[in-house]
Amino acid sequence: AAGAATAAAAFGIRSPLDGSIYALDPDIPGPAQRIVLQGEAGQWFIDGRAIGRTSAQRNTLSWAPWPGRHRLELRGDDGRVLQQIAFEVRGATVRR
Numbered sequence: 001a002a003g004a005a006t007a008a009a010a011f012g013i014r015s016p017l018d019g020s021i022y023a024l025d026p027d028i029p030g031p032a033q034r035i036v037l038q039g040e041a042g043q044w045f046i047d048g049r050a051i052g053r054t055s056a057q058r059n060t061l062s063w064a065p066w067p068g069r070h071r072l073e074l075r076g077d078d079g080r081v082l083q084q085i086a087f088e089v090r091g092a093t094v095r096r
Helices: 002-011
Strands: 013-015 021-022 035-038 044-045 049-054 060-063 069-076 083-088
Touching: 013 049, 035 044, 035 049, 049 060
Parallel strands: 021 083
Antiparallel strands: 013 035, 035 060, 044 049, 044 069, 069 083
16 A cells, blocks of 8 residues: 555655745845756646656756746646646745
């Protein structure tokens, strides 16, 4: 049963999770705030825009976030949507 659970967890989008909320910090350099996308092999889209491809050998992508609500899709080689999730990035606020 443990093997089946592991196989199920490896399918689709593993990270980020549906409903995740990220907050950008104005004190941290932009490159250090990239969001790691992880999942099975396929083509990745954020808000309908292709951002990269993963494979069995390289199952992560790094994305530079911008504020707003986003839809992340993972599509197979045939263009079929394997999974989609929604997440939010909150903008950095400057303290005065």
